[in-house]
Amino acid sequence: xxxxxxxxxxxxxxxxxxxxxxxxxxxxxxxxxxxxxxxxxxxxxxxxxxxxxxxxxxxxxxxxxxxxxxxxxxxxxxxxxxxxxxxxxxxxxxxxxxxxxxxxxxxxxxxxxxx
Numbered sequence: 395x396x397x398x399x400x401x402x403x404x405x406x407x408x409x410x411x412x413x414x415x416x417x418x419x420x421x422x423x424x425x426x427x428x429x430x431x432x433x434x435x436x437x438x439x440x441x442x443x444x445x446x447x448x449x450x451x452x453x454x455x456x457x458x459x460x461x462x463x464x465x466x467x468x469x470x471x472x473x474x475x476x477x478x479x480x481x482x483x484x485x486x487x488x489x490x491x492x493x494x495x496x497x498x499x500x501x502x503x504x505x506x507x508x509x
Contacts, residue, residue, distance in 0.1 A: 396422065396423065397432065398431060399436075400433050400434050401436055403423070403450070404439075404443045406419055407443075420449055423450045424450075429458070429461070430461045431463070434464040435465060435470070435471065435474050439474070444475060444477055444484070462488065467496075468494060471485060472485060
């Protein structure tokens with residue numbers, strides 16, 4: 395299992411492109427039996443980040459499981475991704491055959507009691 399916040403993963407892939415570890419980092423994501431991408435929809439995506447996300451999902455599609463969490467409703471993901479053609483490709487790989495679970499209610503993160 396591999397857990398990454400999506401913004402951090404995209405930053406790591408960008409750094410990997412600069413330091414020569416991009417392929418290794420993509421391979422790590424591809425090999426994980428389960429990849430959990432947390433916080434989809436935070437911030438904005440640049441062109442390179444859109445393509446990096448597509449590469450991660452393409453390497454995993456139909457082979458292993460990917461879990462995505464987001465505060466953003468799925469209906470808004472296409473607009474968040476930005477570029478329509480790339481958004482179609484990403485969402486086709488991500489949402490096709492997916493189980494979608496929409497949670498409602500208060501946050502499960504409760505404030506800690508102060509002593």
